[in-house]
Structures are given as C-alpha cells and as structure tokens.
Amino acid sequence: LLNFGIIPFFLIGFLDDIFILSPYTRLFIQVLTSIIIWSQGLSMKIPNIFISSISLSNSILEIISLIVTVIWIVGITNAINWLDGLDGLAAGISAIISAGFIFIGFFFNRGDIILFATSILGVTLGFLKYNSYPHDLIMGDGGSYFLGSALALLSLSLLQVEVSYNNIFMVFLILFIPIFDMTQVLFTRIFLGLSPFYPTKGHIHHRMIRSGLNHPKTVNILYLFTF
Secondary structure, three states: OHHHHHHHHHHHHHHHHHHOOOHHHHHHHHHHHHHHHHHOOOOOOOOHHHHHHOOOOHHHHHHHHHHHHHHHHHHHHHHHHHHOOOOOHHHHHHHHHHHHHHHHHHHOOOHHHHHHHHHHHHHHHHHHHHHOOOOOOOOHHHHHHHHHHHHHHHHHHHOOOOOOHHHHHHHHHHOHHHHHHHHHHHHHHHHOOOOOOOOOOOOHHHHHHHOOOOHHHHHHHHHHHHO
C-alpha cells in the first residue's frame, strides 16, 4: 500500500507540471486518493487513552480517523511541495526526515519502515547532486508530491502498530519544519483575507531570504533545524 499509495500523488503533480491543473482539481484528487488509502487500512489511529477517556461510538471514531487521515496525508504532501522553493530544500529536508524514520524503524524493529525510508533517503541524496544550488535539475510538482506523499504514508505506517501521544508527537517533531511552514502560511493567508491557495512569498525560506540570508545559508539552516 505504501508503494501504490504514492503513485496517484506523483501522477497529479506530473500532470500539473505539464498542463497546470487547478488547485481545486489537485485538492479534490488528493482528498479522494487519501480516502481510498484510509479505506484500505492505512489510517491515523485514535490513541487508546483518548478512546478510554471519552465515550464515543465506533462510527464516530471511524469518521474522526478518516478526517484526521485525509488532513494528514494531504497536508504533509502539500507541505513538502511548498518547501520546494529553493534549490535542494525539499529534497534535503526529505532526506533528513527519511533518516529519522530509519532510526525509528530500528527502534521499533520495523523492517518495512527501514526499507522504504532507506529508498527515499537514497533517491533524495542522489537527486541532491543535481538539485543543490545552483541547480541542474528541479523536481517539479511530480517530485515534491512523490516525496510528500511518501513521507506522509511512511509516518502513518509507523503509527499502525502502537499509537500513543508520545509516538504521535515523535512523528510530528520529525516533520515539524514542513508542518510549521504550511501552518503559518495558511493562517497568514486567511488572516489577510486571501485564499489558502493564493501564492505568496510568506514561506519560511522566503522570510529568511528577505532577512538578509543568502540561498545556501537559508537551506543549510533549515537542514540543521530539521536535523
């Protein structure tokens, strides 16, 4: 499911690179794909502590799981896509995040996580040779959607065996930089009365560039924070 789940996201981005799809079309297909993934069992589970403290029916818990899963997959996928604003930024951060998942995979004795995360780490490091500043190649939406969906599904797979607030926080911490960037951009756009899909220069790397940092320093600082 990890392998097949990322294919639709890659195709969405690839088609957008060629034909420039509407953001609403992309969002609709992403949500639909996420619902299908959830229906196949790869979902954000509700922590047992939460279930035991609040009496909810199974149908309500399923709805909550569906909503959280869709938001998580679509959110992380687009968060990585939005980080692809500087040479090497999205690829490098994805590589560091993948390395984090490899470490956690060893901790939980999850061979599937280790194998999948190692594959993502390998392709991102290989691509960085040509994507670092100044770039020879760019990944486009096809590449960033591929990486974003892979990391989103990887994190969900990690939480399938044992779901606790500690484990959820651990995954959230590894993905903090893309989540933080996406959240502050969305709230800023909404506060300004703009559509969440309206492109702005409010991403964290744009702010750092405007503060006087050059391209390589901005990327390296964000690498360090992610690490």
